[in-house]
Amino acid sequence: MNGSSDHAPVPPVGSPGREEGRARSLYLLLAILGIVAIVIVLSPLLGTVFIPPLTVLRILLELPNGCVGTSASPNLCTAYAEIIWQERIPEIGLATIAGAALGISGATLQGVFRNPLADPFLLGISSGGTIGAAIVFDFHIGQLQADLFLPLFAFIGAIATGLVILGVALSRYGSVETLLLTGVALSSLLSAVLALLLLYNPIGSEQVAFWLLGGLGNASWTVDGIAMGVLLVTGTLLSLFGRELNLMQLGGDVARSAGVDVRRVRVWMILLASLTTGVAVAFTGIIGFVGLVSPHVVRRIAGTDYRIVLPGSALVGAVFLLGARDTSLLIYSSSVLPIGIFTAFFGAPFFIYLLFRRRPTTTMGGL
């Protein structure tokens, strides 16, 4: 037993395919880091109003006389500062927070359900949020405080859906398959309910449709503060479950035999993921593909250890959503396009690319 140091430095015995995979992972990592750099530099420069880059930098660094050397009048300069500090930065903040929230929720659900396709959208948690929003529009609830009631109802809708899934998890039918299928069925049901609500009130439907595609228009320092507060708590707690999720990937019974209270972990993680998704959906509406794609990107780069996949997915999700915002503004800066269009536009092909790059481990009868 003491001689274990004798064979401590085991040389990696990897097949050429594995080496190739590592190289590809490295390229992917470099690509991501490149995107991070670009996004950080680009994000504050982009917006529906053009502000000269140097001015943006001066305003951000809070240098006196931000507009010195430009043709901007002092009034315009104040307006610029207002736009940057009260619109762009909160918007960037919300994109980062919502992206991180969706990323870590996706990683959590994929881990809990042992399914690479699980994400808040597939399980109906996002749709639940939309129902909440549609109810606000349709029944004119708290119209005067729409800023408060809209996110609140969306949040409640998402959590309620999460609780239904949780209820199934706690019942004696709570196998992973039933849970997943329940989520899928719930998602379809909620879509039907949503369609009904839209028919009932065609006037509200335009607003709901916008909500369905997601957007960062609600961003403010208050919104960012609330979302950040929730994400810090839920994200930290979720990240603590990495070792449990690692074991749960080997099967529920195996994890339990190794000492994981699988039931309790599932309950906590579904609850926390619902909260996290709920807060994102509440302020941004439905933004697809971030939760689905981010964990896959992390796994490609950093391996399958959930201690890394969970926080990593938050990071990648943040970068992804911020990148989507920047892209939407680069392409069509004169108005705010729903950001969900862009996450889907880039997310879907990239996801398919990832699936095809993956080494096939099981083949489905040559189909």
Next chain:
Amino acid sequence: MTAVGSSLLPLRFERVSASYGARPALRDIELTVRTGEFVALAGPNGSGKTTLLRTVLGFVVPTTGRVELFGDRVEDLSIRERARRVAWLPQEESPRDDVRLLDYVRYGRYALHGTLEGDSPQDYELARSILDQVGLADRANDGILSISGGERQRAVLGRALAQTTPLLLLDEPTSHLDIGHQLDLLARVRELSHRRGVTVVAALHDLNLAARFADRIVVLSRGRAVADGPPLEVLSEELLVRVWGVVADLRREPRTGMPYLIPHRLALAVQALGPGTSFGPVHVVGGGGAAAPYLRALADEGYSLSVGALHLLDSDAEVAETLLVAAPIEAPFAPLGPEVRGRHRALLEAARVIVVAPFAVGPSNLANLEDLIPFAARTPTFLVRAPPIAERDFTGGQASRIYERVRAAGAREVAGPEELLRGLRALASGPSPSP
């Protein structure tokens, strides 16, 4: 490491019953496993082996009775504490991700840490030494999905061993492995058991593996423990027929004296096609080639068969061998000894129908008729009347007298194979005789 004293019994079942819904899976199991034992659980599919293991892990909660793990009731222990006392190697683990073997084994350390504790360098060291023990030291950085099935099962064993528990449960650990990997895996487990005093309880459906590696075999049948003891005491042809419905020869391995089984035919289950498939085993008493035409005719119709007792080099024995019919065999020309007669009686006991072929009866095989007497009264018996017994009785009338008694007990007489098959078909279609 654990708070478990060595004086406590690793495992104790006290009148344990369990069920899945309305279907009972375990009935009144009484079982005690002592420290360092290697116990094999044997029994057909659905006999309760896996359920028994699952009650130990707390996956199945008994409806009555108690399962004690080192003195404590399983339900009273936290999931983490259970994992510190007992580890489990399932039939097959299906990892989804290509996890490094070193990490895979290290995952087994989970229960030994507190909630917020990470893995220490010692955990990695232990994982490496365990990989060495399971023969995968040079594959530490390979992914679990990129190694062969045999290696994967060894890695899974490593994952279970990393829990460093005093008790290890194996649930049909070799059923997906080839023969080489089967022997390798069980040899490693037994070595561990003997060297480090780890107690092992393994569900093994291969009886030959169970006999070879286990100190003790517990046989389960329909949720009950029907036999418990060392392999030599437990395994018998009679048990095989009774529990598995299989007719088999029990032999001794000449070098080690270990018992091993050569299965022949299904005694009870439906297998081949033909009118005899769903019929119970037919036992033919014969010798000297007299049984051969009957064995062939019955085998063609799909009956499961046994024959006995025969002498080596007898032409009936050769036919029995080519037809894979179970037969107790005595040395040439010797009188039938007690062991062969015992096995013959077990086959008679298991038979649904007995057929007495027109064999020449002498002093060396008169015992075949003597052993038949008690069974002829209970089991439908067919006597072949041609040629008549008087012409082939070389025992001074003893054989003829036994024939009289068997006839008097209700045996039917037939002229040849055709009539025998008709008689059996009538028996099969008629009301089944009460046992």
